[in-house]
Amino acid sequence: MASEDFHDINMALLDPVAPLLHKLLAGEPLSAEELLLLQEWQERSSDNKALLDRLEMSAAVQDMLKKWYAIEKNREEKKLLGMHRVHQLTPPIHTRVHFLRRRFVRYAAAGLLLLGTGAYLWTLRQHREPSLAHASSAETIAPGRDGAVLTLADGSRVVLDSMGNGVIANQQGVPVSLQNGQLAYGPISSSGEEMVYNTISTPRGRQFKVLLPDGSKVWLNAASALRYPTAFTGKDRRVTLEGEAYFEIAKNAAMPFKVAVGNTTEVEVLGTSFNINSYKNESTIKTTLLEGVVRLHAYQQSQTLKPGQQVSITPSKEKMEPAHEADPEQVMAWKNGLFKFDDASLPEVMRELERWYDIEVTYAKGIPPIRFGGEINKQNTLQDVLQILEESNVHFKLEQGRKLVVMP
Missing domain, CATH: 3.55.50.30 (Phage tail protein beta-alpha-beta fold)
Structure with missing residues (x-):
């Protein structure tokens, strides 16, 4: 079967097995049930069998990827050329460049891209030398990954990048454990009057997930830090954030969750999910509500957000902007890869x-x-x-x- 013949395959037939084909290409093991489903699908038609045979041939896959990449690149180049001609006729004040999410594979095996993995199969499955003319002498720079540094109450630091699962520390009777890339706090095993704090920080090129003592989940973006008590006591649950994080807060109406950002901004929460972007090298602090209710306090001003709304605070002007509708997909893009x-x-x-x-x-x-x-x-x-x-x-x-x- 020639590569061009894949254009004629009924894509509807791929829907049930697209995740399995993705795992196959990624080299992930299939369960017995998945193998049976794939076998049944393969036996439905000669086209299905031919497709599966082709996907198991690495050379054939690379050939398809190259051709579909060339098609996509040619399409984008023509689009950019057309935009350039329009700009020549009506010169804009600012040049705006729109690029497509790279979908080097469009049909058959690449039906996996329709699942959102995109996965840039071309990038993941074949090594490419640096394409920039000026970068040929520089080392290829890989993307970021999961990892963080945990600072304990006594000031000691634990690098979590390469640690295995298990208990890694004990804080005032609270066991701290690492499980499959997530930091978690267990129940208090002994009484203690002193409230102690831990800080989880992600350097540039790292991101990490934390399960707080109350069951709330926090995803930290790169170059961020979260300071929190190892056990929540009192009338509220307070944490401090630098950088960017997405929160899913465990509901507890009797103990509101509060996030302090800088010295002037506080986000008060009652069981909700939201994102805060508060990098110091950004001009504004942005809080976006995905679900539930949050109330912002800054510079003697307060606002209550509805799901889908965002509020920007400009510290240099000591100003809180009115809430406006946000694009949740854009806000959560960093967490979604x-x-x-x-x-x-x-x-x-x-x-x-x-x-x-x-x-x-x-x-x-x-x-x-x-x-x-x-x-x-x-x-x-x-x-x-x-x-x-x-x-x-x-x-x-x-x-x-x-x-x-x-x-x-």
Whole structure:
């Protein structure tokens, strides 16, 4: 069967087995039940059997990926060329670049992309040399991963990146354990009057999940820190955040959950899920409510959010903006493994790359005012992401020491 013949396959037939085909391509083991389902699907038609045979041939898969990548790249280049011609006729004040989420595989085996794994199979399954002309001498920079540093009450630090499952510390009678990449706190085994605090921090290039003593869940983005007590007592549950985190709060109306951000902002919670972005190198603190109710307090002002709303606070102006509707997919993109930009400036994009790839970005003179829109999978190498961004009127030079120079 030629590669082109995959265009004629009835994609509806792939729906039940698309997750299994994805696991097959990713090299993950299938259960007995999954193997049986795949066998039944294979026997339904000769096309199904031929497709499965092709997917098990690595050379054939790579050939398909290359051809579909070329098709997609050609489509995007034509789109960008058309946009360029429009800009020539009506020069804009700012250049806006929209890129598609890379879907190098479109049919058959790539039906997996329809599941949202995207997975950038081309990137994950085949090694590619750095594509940037100026980056050939630099080491390929891998994406971030799970990992964090736990600072205990006595000031000692535990690096969680490579630790195995099990109890890693005991804080005032509270066992602290690591289970499958998640930090969790057990019940108090002995009484103690003193409230002690732990801090979980993620350096650049890391993210992590914490299960707090009350059962609340917190996902920390890169370059973030959360300070919290090892046991919640008293009238409320208080934590302090630096950076960005997504919270799913265990309900307890008698003990409100409160997040302190900086010295002036407090988010009061009553059983809900929400996201806070409070990086110091961003001009605003953004709180976005996904579910439930939160109340913000800052600069003698208060606002109550409804699901889907976002409030921005500008510390330099000591101002809280009125609540407005937000794009939940964009807000949660970092947690879902994506960079998602909506009319984002070049510095905004670069700050995200700095945090995720642990790089230092500098700018040459003469950079045009460019804005970006679109999605990119965060599991790409830095070089692959830069290649996508270079479809705009900007270029990059990656130097030794994880330094990235942005050039016109």
